[in-house]
Amino acid sequence: MLNSADIQFLLAIRKSASLLATAHTLGLTPSAVTQRLQQLEKKLGIQLIDRSARQLRFTDEGELLCRRGAGIIDQFDDLLEELHALRHGMVGKIAINAPFGFGRRYVASVVAAFRQRHPDVEIRMTLSDQPLVASSDRFDLVVHIGELRDSSLISHHIAPNRRMLCASPAFIQSHGLPGHPEDLAKLPTIALHENNEDVSLWQFRQRRTTVNIRTQPALISNDGDVIREWATEGLGIILRSEWDVAESLARGTLVQLLPDWKPPDANVVALTHQSAGLPERIRTFMRMMQEQFRPHCPWRLSKVERTQRD
Template sequence: MADSGDIRFLLAIRDGGSLLVAARKLGVTPSAVTQRLQQLEKKLSVRLIDRTARRLRLTPEGELLCQRGGDLVQQFDALFDELRHHSAELVGTLKVNAPLGFGRRHLASVVADFQQANPDIDIALTLSDQPLAETIDRFDVVVHIGELQISNLVGHAVAPNARFVCASPAFVKRHGMPASPDDLARLPCIVLRENNEDVSLWHFSRGQTSRSVRVSSKLSCNDGDVIRQWARAGRGVILRSEWDVAEDLAAGKLVRLLPAWKTPDANVVALTHNRAGLPARIRHFTQYLQERFRPSPPWRK
């Protein structure tokens, strides 16, 4: 079967009127043109050009291939021009996936504002407690918080986000303030189940010193809002993102524990399948997302 490249090759011979002219047009040697023509005729099991004449003459089969194939090449070119034009415009459907809590509190308004500013784009926002466990190929952009384990996705930095160990003032009054991460092993803790991570192993660092503590949890949930409510009710210690607990810390509903010890950051990133060749709607949404969280995210204002 001939492909569009074969058809373009034969059209170059027809338009040039000779193998020599076709070779110049294609930027190859005349012998290369002859060899490719022979290969094409062999592949199709048909003679395309009558070489006995003083001037090259297409056989009826050659004429048919040029005529019908030329129409197909024009259709291909028109299709690809339309695709390039479509890709450069802010049109089409944008599929976004994000964590439940962050999506509700910080992303939903950004998505709605972007769509309002770009009315020819349809946006389908999916919120999930395990966004990376979803079928990634279903989405154009995946908003992720924390360390990224998947290497075939491209990360675009959106916003900084620390993680804090917190408890209610009543809990601290009842159990005392822990002096080191090791003290957490004896305290009731609450964990968030997400992305199939080992959620009961908490890591800390202070300078060159590192600690990892296996906490004991009688309460766990896959919804961050729920474990934050439990913590405010005095049911245990939580390790949560700064974006989630900043308001409660400022209002005194939660108290930060072990402020001298740092836990691993969980920065916000937007994941796409590649960096080059992205449709305009994906590129512009990613840039819009970054701009909405600059110069500082809302949880640091």
């Protein structure tokens, strides 16, 4: 089977105009060049060069192969350049999947800023309550919050994030403050349903003690804004990410419960299908996401800092 190296070899002969000069150009011995030419002609079953003449002369078949082959090599080089541009340049497409609330509040602004800087990159962002479940293989990058279970995807840290147990002052006045995680089993709770997780099983840790509590959610939604609003209205206790409830805690519309008992952290990560060989456009987008949470995450700013930022 003829390959690109064979065509390039034949083109080198035509450019050098002699087998001796070709040997010098390619750093081979004259006998090696002659042997390779014979092998190529044998492989094709065609004589490519008339070596009986005083000057090197290509046969009609050899001329055809050089002429058409040169075009093929040019197309191949163009293809490699395009692949290189996609790998290292800011062209191509990025398909992103992110959770509803976090995607609206933080990812969308990065997409807008990235697009302004790199207008040749096309971005498709999908917001979902199941970013891991919803065909993650169709996306170049998946934004995920929380523990990553049984996934072949590669995790890239974006920002730290804790989970917090919260309720409104009105709820506390009506039901009292829980003194232990076990009290939650008897109190109205509100759950967020995402990624097909067990939304009624809550875990807490204090020093070396871990407690798993099976709650009985009175309300369940797949939208974090909705359950936060329900909690603000005094309808139950929520277990939510600090990025989502930090402003409510600062305003006093929600109060943190059981601060000495720590739920598992829910760090923000970006998931990709591979760790090495990521296109530059994807690596640059992830860096821009990371930069917006440095040196401090917006949800960990003080009231004064938050006011100045706004």
